[in-house]
Amino acid sequence: MILEAARAAMSRLFSAEFRSVFFKTLGLTLLVLAGLWLGAKELFEYMALPWFDALFPDLPVWVGWVGLVAAIAAGLGLALGLALLISPVTAIIAGLFLDDVAAVVEREDYPQDPPGKALPIVPAIVMSIKFFGVVVLGNIVALLLLLVPGVNMLAFFMVNGYLLGREFFEFAAMRFRTEAEAKALRRRNAGTIFLAGLVIAAFLAVPLLNLLTPLFAAAMMVHLHKMISATEGARVRDALETS
Template sequence: MLIQSVIAAAREVFSPALRSILWKSLALTAALLALVWLGLTRLFDYFLTNHPLSTDYPILDGFAFFLAGFGLFVALIYLLPAVTAIVAGYFLDDVADVVERKDYPADPPGEALPFGQAVFYGLRFAALSLLVNLAALLLFFIPGINIGVFFVANAYLLGREYFELAAGRFWTQEAVTQLRMEHRGTVFAAGAVLAGLVLVPVLNLVTPIFGAAMMVHLHKRLVARRLADGRAGGPVRLEVGRRSS
């Protein structure tokens, strides 16, 4: 199920139907990363120039600037999930509309989240990702733990948030939470795919579009299997939890 969703998303992310959304996503991601980089460089430059430990020895100062540049690069890697979270929240409904119309034409279309709720979800997603990755960044210099913490934390966070964004087009928050908890292992595995993609240079820029498409497919497959197994009921009936148009 997850493998089919990954393959379907990989096939569609560069397709003509999603190409215009992909280019917009890349442009927004690049712009946000540039703003983050500019802000961090200005902050580090101010700190290194005005810090009392600043020396009169050009070699030492140059070495300090080199270390600061490396630190900025590492910080940018850890901040990338938060940036992609903002982009994902902005473009998910556009991606979902295309995927649902193309691959699930017989199903009722999802309902785009209200603008205020979509903004809230996007900002919440980005804030949580920022906090998690800043915490992971503190463990950067502990070998064997740093990458593991980064990967596991982002696998959980990306899986949960992308899934809730996709499923939230059809169900109330209560029903979405129930569905996610019932399939927590699959959702975490999907998040692990996204966390792995974030670690791949260049390809990580397509994470928002790929993640949105993959979760749309995964949500559709999970609901279809749930209904096929006769599990429409439960603590919260999905039919009762359906969002009203």
């Protein structure tokens, strides 16, 4: 079931509809990161450099070069920080387009089923922020556990597998169910959803490809929700027939 859902998601990943969502997400991500870069640069020049000049007004010329080197080092540090932010920022922006991804999968792969309902704008923004928090929290925890020998990679997969599986499955389920029903369905199938989350975590671990993680995860969980719903429906019908 999990591998079938992953395969189906991969088959859609580079379709024209998904590429459109990805390019919109990537474009907005680059705009946000460029804005953060310019803002941090202006803040540094406004606050740090005048303070340095005022504190050391009569230093020799070579000290100015030290300040220049420090500014370059700060710029490189900022660039590294922004590079680390690419994945989380992509996640929060992609969260705004996940309903588009789900709608494509439902329309193309399940045309006989009624389509799901997109989340209202406020819950969609809240869920987008949750995706951002999940990515950041998962990677912070994994980064801290890098200090513990023998568990670092395992920690990355366990933490991200649980968090990503939970959030993306509930997103897919809430297109057809209330939040309470989606959470209950997720709890009843916790093992399956966790294993699916591990597949998403493996996708997240691949550089550059990980920018597509929200799109892949959303598509995969739409398929998995459909499969789990069909399985539970068949189980209920069998129980009714035998009762």
